[in-house]
Amino acid sequence: MRKSHPVRRAVLATAATVSGIVLLLSLKPASDPGAAQAAGGAAPPAAAQSPQGGAQPIGDGTVTGDAVSTQYGAVQVRLTVSGGRITRAEAVQAPKGGQSDQVTSRSVPKLNRAAVTAGSADIDTVSGATYTSTGYKKSLQSALDKARAAGGPGGGTGDGGGAGGGSDAGEDRARTVTGDAAQTQYGPVQVRITVSGGKITKAEAVRTPKGGQSDQITSNAVPKLNQAAVTAGSADIDAVSGATYTSAGYKQSLQSALDKAGG
Amino acid sequence: MTTTLAGGRAARRQTMRRIRPRRSPAVPLLLAVGAGAVAVLWLWWSSTPSLADTTQKIIAAGRITGLLGGYLMALVVLQMARVPALERRVGSDRVARWHAMSGRYTVSLVVAHVFLIMWGYARQAGRSLGDIVQQTVTSISTLPDMGKAATGTGLLFVIAFLSIGPVRRRLPYDGWYHVHLLTYAAVFLTFWHQITTGNEFAVEPAAKTFWYGLYGVVTALVLWYRIITPVRLNLRHRMRVAAVIEETPGIVSVLISGRRLHRMGAEAGQFFRWRFLAPGMRFSSHPYSLSAAPRPDMLRITVKAIGDHTSRLRELEPGTRVWAEGPYGALTAQRRSRGKVLLVAGGVGITPMRALFETLPGAAGDITLLYRANSTQDLALWGELAKIADERGARLMYAVNSPDGERPDISADSLRRKIPDVDRHDVFMCGPPGFAQSVYEALRGAGVPARRIHHESFEM
Numbered sequence: 001m002r003k004s005h006p007v008r009r010a011v012l013a014t015a016a017t018v019s020g021i022v023l024l025l026s027l028k029p030a031s032d033p034g035a036a037q038a039a040g041g042a043a044p045p046a047a048a049q050s051p052q053g054g055a056q057p058i059g060d061g062t063v064t065g066d067a068v069s070t071q072y073g074a075v076q077v078r079l080t081v082s083g084g085r086i087t088r089a090e091a092v093q094a095p096k097g098g099q100s101d102q103v104t105s106r107s108v109p110k111l112n113r114a115a116v117t118a119g120s121a122d123i124d125t126v127s128g129a130t131y132t133s134t135g136y137k138k139s140l141q142s143a144l145d146k147a148r149a150a151g152g153p154g155g156g157t158g159d160g161g162g163a164g165g166g167s168d169a170g171e172d173r174a175r176t177v178t179g180d181a182a183q184t185q186y187g188p189v190q191v192r193i194t195v196s197g198g199k200i201t202k203a204e205a206v207r208t209p210k211g212g213q214s215d216q217i218t219s220n221a222v223p224k225l226n227q228a229a230v231t232a233g234s235a236d237i238d239a240v241s242g243a244t245y246t247s248a249g250y251k252q253s254l255q256s257a258l259d260k261a262g263g
Numbered sequence: 264m265t266t267t268l269a270g271g272r273a274a275r276r277q278t279m280r281r282i283r284p285r286r287s288p289a290v291p292l293l294l295a296v297g298a299g300a301v302a303v304l305w306l307w308w309s310s311t312p313s314l315a316d317t318t319q320k321i322i323a324a325g326r327i328t329g330l331l332g333g334y335l336m337a338l339v340v341l342q343m344a345r346v347p348a349l350e351r352r353v354g355s356d357r358v359a360r361w362h363a364m365s366g367r368y369t370v371s372l373v374v375a376h377v378f379l380i381m382w383g384y385a386r387q388a389g390r391s392l393g394d395i396v397q398q399t400v401t402s403i404s405t406l407p408d409m410g411k412a413a414t415g416t417g418l419l420f421v422i423a424f425l426s427i428g429p430v431r432r433r434l435p436y437d438g439w440y441h442v443h444l445l446t447y448a449a450v451f452l453t454f455w456h457q458i459t460t461g462n463e464f465a466v467e468p469a470a471k472t473f474w475y476g477l478y479g480v481v482t483a484l485v486l487w488y489r490i491i492t493p494v495r496l497n498l499r500h501r502m503r504v505a506a507v508i509e510e511t512p513g514i515v516s517v518l519i520s521g522r523r524l525h526r527m528g529a530e531a532g533q534f535f536r537w538r539f540l541a542p543g544m545r546f547s548s549h550p551y552s553l554s555a556a557p558r559p560d561m562l563r564i565t566v567k568a569i570g571d572h573t574s575r576l577r578e579l580e581p582g583t584r585v586w587a588e589g590p591y592g593a594l595t596a597q598r599r600s601r602g603k604v605l606l607v608a609g610g611v612g613i614t615p616m617r618a619l620f621e622t623l624p625g626a627a628g629d630i631t632l633l634y635r636a637n638s639t640q641d642l643a644l645w646g647e648l649a650k651i652a653d654e655r656g657a658r659l660m661y662a663v664n665s666p667d668g669e670r671p672d673i674s675a676d677s678l679r680r681k682i683p684d685v686d687r688h689d690v691f692m693c694g695p696p697g698f699a700q701s702v703y704e705a706l707r708g709a710g711v712p713a714r715r716i717h718h719e720s721f722e723m
Contacts, residue, residue: 009364010367013368014371017328017372021324021327021328024304024307024308024323024327025314025320025323025324028308028311028313028314028323029313029314030313030314030315030316031313031315069319069322069387070387071384071387071388071402071406072405072406073465096465130388131388183468187467210312
């Protein structure tokens with residue numbers, strides 16, 4: 001039967017909610033700590049400020065741009081660069097669900113082609129897919145920036161490495177195949193393998209669980225899984241203890257990559 | 264039924280043994296709700312790697328308010344699911360106040376969510392704050408399930424508007440109540456966009472399971488306790504009006520017969536929500552306390568004719584079917600922590616006090632009833648109260664206005680004078696809000712600790 005103070009209560013509730021949300025927002029970093037690693041090989045910052053600036057040739061290899069969120073979902077572009085040119089562009093993330101499926105399937109192939117043709121982020125927007133196009137261009141630009149930052153020969157996360165420019169060199173050419181993303185309890189896992197001469201020469205995870213404890217587990221387990229995949233040459237690899245879900249997702253995605261490479 | 268114990272130390276000891284005050288589960292429940300809110304915030308935290316710029320921060324704030332709003336929405340519905348643990352242990356009045364408070368807070372969160380998300384999306388699309396309406400239209404027409412969500416949110420805003428104090432007081436109770444039931448539709452409509460467009464649920468399948476689980480459990484509880492339980496209760500007990508008795512001018516008792524009514528588990532001090540299946544009364548259900556301990560074949564409620572509904576009770580024909588939901592309320596013997604009890608009744612608030620006066624175990628002199636009314640003619644049920652007092656050696660006092668209309672003095676001093684050991688009593692109280700407030704203050708002044716003053720108030 002205590003006296004109630006509705007106004008005081010409302011002011012307190014508002015103040016507590018607003019300050020709680022502001023606190024949460026301010027605790028989040030401005031850039032994803034995991035993204036820097038994903039850029040691969042992360043060259044020292046000095047390289048980005050080299051006198052050649054934007055004119056510096058982009059490094060060979062594959063590079064994944066930042067995920068750019070749009071109203072309909074995130075867009076993330078991955079480029080394959082060879083001989084300083086974009087040889088391939090693909091969207092590893094694009095808006096999904098509902099109407100978005102349709103818009104994505106119509107616009108993304110066009111954008112991929114345009115990126116390869118233009119060799120830069122200066123591409124036209126696909127009509128009816130304004131948001132996706134804008135996000136695509138932003139992610140593409142960030143991929144190009146990263147490729148430049150990674151710098152000259154051998155600097156990239158490349159599939160070619162020393163074999164630079166050998167992309168069309170007959171039967172022995174290296175192919176990169178990306179498996180389907182496997183959903184795990186902690187986030188999706190997606191594996192990309194480089195196959196050369198019928199063998200896996202390289203395996204890497206392009207998507208892994210992120211955030212909180214997952215960062216630690218991922219950085220511990222993924223290199224082991226990559227090595228195991230190359231050694232085994234198949235998806236029949238042991239799970240890393242303490243990373244059961246990630247291992248299971250990895251194996252699943254690896255199998256799908258192998259299936260694609262075989263077919 | 265009535266247990267009258269003879270006086271003496273042995274009887275008192277026996278009484279004390281039976282007194283096991285049950286703690287209200289309010290604190291653990293509130294802690295659980297807090298833990299759930301933290302889990303919801305964690306869900307946002309773990310699925311958001313970084314916030315690059317102001318636009319991202321605005322959208323993030325919109326997501327946090329949306330997630331919390333969705334979480335609380337489920338709890339707001341749960342509070343009205345008539346779950347026995349809430350109704351009988353925490354108390355229907357307290358839960359109703361929680362419901363009103365958390366409802367207001369949830370609607371505020373939804374307003375913030377809509378505004379922040381649309382503002383953020385507008386900025387992301389390179390538009391300004393002024394284009395927020397246009398952005399809202401675009402989002403509703405292009406994003407999945409947003410049409411439903413917009414309808415549901417609109418409905419929610421209408422319901423919230425009609426529940427604002429001054430607006431609500433101008434509406435007839437039944438009309439307001441039936442509009443309020445549309446909240447279920449609003450919650451259903453807004454649920455789907457949370458799953459299909461919610462970033463957290465797309466990234467984290469476990470979160471989706473959690474969300475479906477939360478809403479699934481609430482739906483099951485609502486179906487069980489608001490529909491299935493009352494249907495079973497009424498099929499089993501088949502209640503009808505047996506007689507209507509005028510107690511004093513303006514106060515009537517309704518006797519209700521039925522089968523095996525003692526099996527309903529009702530205790531003295533509790534109430535049911537009654538619906539009389541007579542013309543013009545079918546669509547309104549009202550809470551009235553039992554004014555006597557339930558008998559196997561008979562229940563009794565006593566009602567003061569103040570409103571439309573209560574006046575019509577007088578004209579009820581014997582044999583009218585009765586639909587009851589309950590029992591609800593926590594103003595029962597389980598709140599008691601002391602051997603001595605003071606019951607305070609104001610006007611028609613006598614009904615639950617009358618039932619407790621008859622049934623609370625106690626030796627002679629342990630139970631005291633203080634009955635406040637305007638005049639001696641308004642002391643409804645006085646005859647039977649006097650008989651009970653006589654039989655069990657309980658004290659019965661009344662306070663009425665003096666012939667010139669002056670109010671009786673109920674203050675700390677007068678209470679202490681009449682009941683010297685008042686500070687060693689448990690106090691049960693029922694009456695109009697102003698009366699209850701002044702008696703509460705007098706009791707506190709006389710040294711009764713707040714935790715021993717048990718009161719039910721249906722004022723918001």
